Amino acid sequence: MPGAPRTYHRGLMGQSVTVIEKPSARGGLVRFETNRPLSGMGHELYRAGGEIVGDRPTDVLARRLFDRGGIESVHVNGNVITLSMAEGAGTDGITQIIEDLFIFYRPD
Numbered sequence: 001m002p003g004a005p006r007t008y009h010r011g012l013m014g015q016s017v018t019v020i021e022k023p024s025a026r027g028g029l030v031r032f033e034t035n036r037p038l039s040g041m042g043h044e045l046y047r048a049g050g051e052i053v054g055d056r057p058t059d060v061l062a063r064r065l066f067d068r069g070g071i072e073s074v075h076v077n078g079n080v081i082t083l084s085m086a087e088g089a090g091t092d093g094i095t096q097i098i099e100d101l102f103i104f105y106r107p108d
Contacts, residue, residue, distance in 0.1 A: 019035075028087070030083050030091055038101070046058075070086045071086065
């Protein structure tokens with residue numbers, strides 16, 4: 001209706017990332033493929049306990065993954081994230097962390 005005020009619907013703001021988890025032939029490694037590149041054409045490697053100082057998407061993702069626990073290293077190349085998992089660690093919740101990388105505001 002012309003002239004009618006627009007209404008704001010509270011909800012997620014940002015864009016979710018589509019993620020597919022793929023097992024690796026090497027034990028302890030898990031690969032996640034996304035529908036968008038996170039590191040451009042470069043490789044990014046982060047190790048647990050190392051300092052992550054930047055605010056690029058790969059830096060933010062690595063911090064979130066290490067905060068989750070059970071991860072020894074994070075390697076990002078383009079749209080592929082390879083995780084070296086700690087002994088006995090599972091992957092529960094990792095897909096959600098990656099999918100939410102570009103979600104900035106949540107309801108409530």
